[in-house]
Amino acid sequence: MTIATLSSPSLAAENIHSGPARVRFAPSPTGYLHLGGLRTALFNWLYARHTDGQFILRIEDTDQTRFSADSLEDIMRGLRWLGLNWDEGPDVGGPYGPYIQTERAELYQQYIEQLIAAGHAYRSYMTADELSALREEQKAKGVTQGYDRRDRNLTAQQIAAYEAEGRPSVVRLVVPIEGVTTIHDLIRGQTTWDNINLPADPVLMKSDGLPTYHFAVVVDDHLMQITHILRSDEWLSSTPIHQIIYDAFGWEMPQVAHLPVILDPSGKGKMSKRKKVVAGKEYLALVHEFIEAGYLPEAMHNFLTNIGWNFDAEREIFEPEEAIARFQLADINPAPAALPYEKLDWLNGVYIRDLAPGALKMRIAPFLSAALGMTEAELLASPKLDALIPLIRERMKRLTDVADLCDWAFMPAAEISYADPKMLLGKKLDAAQTIAALQAGSQMMREMPEFTSEALEAAFRAKADELDLKAGSFFGPFRAAITGKTVSPPLFESMAVLGRAEVLARVQNAIAVLREI
Numbered sequence: 001m002t003i004a005t006l007s008s009p010s011l012a013a014e015n016i017h018s019g020p021a022r023v024r025f026a027p028s029p030t031g032y033l034h035l036g037g038l039r040t041a042l043f044n045w046l047y048a049r050h051t052d053g054q055f056i057l058r059i060e061d062t063d064q065t066r067f068s069a070d071s072l073e074d075i076m077r078g079l080r081w082l083g084l085n086w087d088e089g090p091d092v093g094g095p096y097g098p099y100i101q102t103e104r105a106e107l108y109q110q111y112i113e114q115l116i117a118a119g120h121a122y123r124s125y126m127t128a129d130e131l132s133a134l135r136e137e138q139k140a141k142g143v144t145q146g147y148d149r150r151d152r153n154l155t156a157q158q159i160a161a162y163e164a165e166g167r168p169s170v171v172r173l174v175v176p177i178e179g180v181t182t183i184h185d186l187i188r189g190q191t192t193w194d195n196i197n198l199p200a201d202p203v204l205m206k207s208d209g210l211p212t213y214h215f216a217v218v219v220d221d222h223l224m225q226i227t228h229i230l231r232s233d234e235w236l237s238s239t240p241i242h243q244i245i246y247d248a249f250g251w252e253m254p255q256v257a258h259l260p261v262i263l264d265p266s267g268k269g270k271m272s273k274r275k276k277v278v279a280g281k282e283y284l285a286l287v288h289e290f291i292e293a294g295y296l297p298e299a300m301h302n303f304l305t306n307i308g309w310n311f312d313a314e315r316e317i318f319e320p321e322e323a324i325a326r327f328q329l330a331d332i333n334p335a336p337a338a339l340p341y342e343k344l345d346w347l348n349g350v351y352i353r354d355l356a357p358g359a360l361k362m363r364i365a366p367f368l369s370a371a372l373g374m375t376e377a378e379l380l381a382s383p384k385l386d387a388l389i390p391l392i393r394e395r396m397k398r399l400t401d402v403a404d405l406c407d408w409a410f411m412p413a414a415e416i417s418y419a420d421p422k423m424l425l426g427k428k429l430d431a432a433q434t435i436a437a438l439q440a441g442s443q444m445m446r447e448m449p450e451f452t453s454e455a456l457e458a459a460f461r462a463k464a465d466e467l468d469l470k471a472g473s474f475f476g477p478f479r480a481a482i483t484g485k486t487v488s489p490p491l492f493e494s495m496a497v498l499g500r501a502e503v504l505a506r507v508q509n510a511i512a513v514l515r516e517i
């Protein structure tokens with residue numbers, strides 16, 4: 001068998017393709033979409049839009065042992081949530097489909113035959129058991145573990161004998177033993193590997209007839225006319241194998257740009273695949289967790305755009321269109337960084353306050369209705385929600401904060417509970433004094449001609465003076481009585497939202513509880 005001499009067509013880093021780019025996000029549906037994956041998709045999308053090119057979604061599902069059915073739905077939902085619309089993909093189709101690799105199985109078969117015929121790949125009949133026995137042997141001898149290329153030069157008779165035995169086979173790539181493979185990465189510059197250090201003849205086609213990642217990714221990127229591969233840094237070490245496959249076919253490899261990985265909040269190692277709690281603080285990792293926690297896609301879009309790239313050192317808030325206009329691969333910072341979670345919370349608050357009240361209402365409705373066990377329609381029909389929005393918008397970091405900020409307004413008086421009845425006590429007041437203050441306030445509220453926040457505030461301040469109480473000591477028991485909380489939106493506005501009868505009923509309940517202390 002002849003092993004072709006391999007040449008690495010070097011693409012100079014400065015030779016950035018200037019026309020419309022065809023880029024792809026190629027997730028494997030083996031788990032839920034991670035924030036790092038969403039950032040990779042976002043950068044691909046930004047580059048496609050910047051160049052007026054196409055953003056393609058391709059599903060790399062050839063590892064059927066790791067397939068998880070609901071992850072595909074989760075990935076698409078995450079991309080749509082961020083507004084990363086794809087021009088070609090499994091659901092929308094396109095001229096280079098199908099876009100799900102298992103649906104392309106026959107096609108890989110045809111290309112693998114081509115490589116075998118040209119001597120760039122060969123069938124290997126070693127079973128999984130034999131392979132692990134080999135590893136054990138290598139381990140015992142203290143030599144490098146891995147496939148020993150034993151089937152590279154099988155004779156036609158040996159092949160026929162194995163086939164007659166009915167042995168399953170895989171197809172392996174002929175990786176040159178000598179020479180080097182060089183990759184020009186648009187972000188990292190040039191990296192050279194000694195071929196002898198590359199994985200020994202990796203499998204391209206498995207015995208189940210499906211290709212491995214290495215083979216499918218090359219065939220698909222070529223056939224789909226991908227111009228740029230933007231993916232996480234973790235894949236850099238696979239790139240020389242891909243280059244060898246491209247060379248074997250005589251195809252040109254798309255330009256590659258390996259994005260910096262996102263680090264764990266500790267700064268040590270890669271960001272974890274699931275949420276974790278460090279020193280009492282929760283660090284989310286999966287996109288659906290961020291959605292459920294009430295982050296706005298606008299805030300996330302802004303946040304992720306600045307992870308490894310920077311819109312502007314001076315300006316924090318910008319529109320996606322502005323980022324598209326400025327986005328350059330050459331400006332991506334190769335250094336990995338941890339996510340600044342506090343900045344995401346801050347940005348989310350900024351974007352929440354930027355929403356028009358009607359828009360904020362629609363965004364918070366699902367979170368609040370879930371917390372209250374009400375339908376969204378019931379909630380949206382309530383005039384209370386409109387009145388509460390100006391009171392809570394300044395206080396929200398996440399949409400989920402809405403429940404704690406205003407659930408009390410929708411609960412019947414009987415459901416307001418006091419975690420500890422002592423929370424009803426006014427500062428420096430005992431139960432009897434607090435009851436007296438609550439009764440005086442109730443009497444006053446019953447007699448007020450108008451039950452508006454302004455009238456309430458004026459009356460309550462005057463009453464505090466009259467009772468010779470500090471404003472805080474007098475107001476505190478009312479806040480706790482009507483909301484069941486010691487911290488709430490502004491008290492008098494909250495009272496006005498509830499209305500006189502409801503406020504009086506809650507104060508009566510609180511008095512009854514205080515009597516039991």
Ligand code: GLU
Binds near residue numbers: 028060231232
């Ligand atoms: N299927 C790979 C993944 O799950 C794609 C890597 C690539 O973009 O080439 O990340």
